[in-house]
Amino acid sequence: MATIKDRIQEQFETLSSGQKRVAHYIQNHMQEVALQSAHKIAMKSGVSEATVHRLAQALSYPSFSGMHQDIQQFVLRDQRAVNNFVQSTSQQEETWLEKHFTQEIENIRETMLQVDKAQIHQVVKSLLQADRIWVAGWRMGLSVTSFFSFVLKYMLGNCELIPQGGVAEYASYIQKNDVVFACGFPRYCTRTLKVSKLAKEQGATVIVLTDSILSPFAKLADLTLLAQCKSTGFLDSYTASLSVVNAIINEISYLEKDRVKHNIEKMELMFQEFQDNFEWMSRTK
Numbered sequence: 001m002a003t004i005k006d007r008i009q010e011q012f013e014t015l016s017s018g019q020k021r022v023a024h025y026i027q028n029h030m031q032e033v034a035l036q037s038a039h040k041i042a043m044k045s046g047v048s049e050a051t052v053h054r055l056a057q058a059l060s061y062p063s064f065s066g067m068h069q070d071i072q073q074f075v076l077r078d079q080r081a082v083n084n085f086v087q088s089t090s091q092q093e094e095t096w097l098e099k100h101f102t103q104e105i106e107n108i109r110e111t112m113l114q115v116d117k118a119q120i121h122q123v124v125k126s127l128l129q130a131d132r133i134w135v136a137g138w139r140m141g142l143s144v145t146s147f148f149s150f151v152l153k154y155m156l157g158n159c160e161l162i163p164q165g166g167v168a169e170y171a172s173y174i175q176k177n178d179v180v181f182a183c184g185f186p187r188y189c190t191r192t193l194k195v196s197k198l199a200k201e202q203g204a205t206v207i208v209l210t211d212s213i214l215s216p217f218a219k220l221a222d223l224t225l226l227a228q229c230k231s232t233g234f235l236d237s238y239t240a241s242l243s244v245v246n247a248i249i250n251e252i253s254y255l256e257k258d259r260v261k262h263n264i265e266k267m268e269l270m271f272q273e274f275q276d277n278f279e280w281m282s283r284t285k
Helices: 004-014 017-028 038-045 049-058 064-077 079-088 096-114 117-129 139-156 164-171 190-201 216-220 239-255 257-273
Strands: 133-136 159-161 179-184 205-210 223-226
Touching: 004 017, 004 064, 017 038, 017 049, 038 049, 049 064, 096 239, 117 139, 117 179, 117 205, 117 223, 117 239, 133 139, 133 190, 139 159, 139 179, 139 239, 139 257, 164 190, 179 190, 179 216, 190 205, 190 216, 205 216, 205 239, 216 223, 239 257
Parallel strands: 133 159, 133 179, 179 205, 205 223
Antiparallel strands: none
């Protein structure tokens, strides 16, 4: 029997934009939704309550009540819900700081369950075979893309972070044998999405790091990596995303040892040439 997640995935493209927002919220907050009313779900999704009821019908449920029962049954069957319950009740009283770190840990754990070695290996092979690697993703996504592009440039020498102010200029140079690595999380930057679409049209391989298979980035990607971004604060968390790119970096180091070693050695020589360190670090006792 199809689960609520199966139904959402199968019917997602046929839904209205409002229904997609509700479906995306349900997909990523299943445990919270199991305890929420249609009105509360509508508020969290930014739509009318009627849209929530229409989504239930679009997913072939007789009513919202039927869909809600299915969600509750899904959560009860999901072992992760048990783990979450144990974590959340392991201490009698949690401070805001403990809750913060618990959520960060949970994001990494959920991401670990969504990403496997074969996916990382496939992504790395595509990156290593690329003539040039272009990294796209701005706003909060820069916390991931600026770090990742810097390290890839350091290791491989053929990576560029596309600047937000120069998208048109850089996008025109994307070629068929290139790879575009895009970081796309809510609110899903339209400029990053447009670069990804243009790269796809130009025959480049598109790899995306995003939060859900329902995200607009996942729909156009050749390879998709998922990372959880839930937060106890008002900003999304990118801790799990950084863990994913660190896994990619580790796999590159393993598969391309000689190339990486050669590039790092050349870079170290340049650091010495330009004395790129603090004066006190180079002094001897």
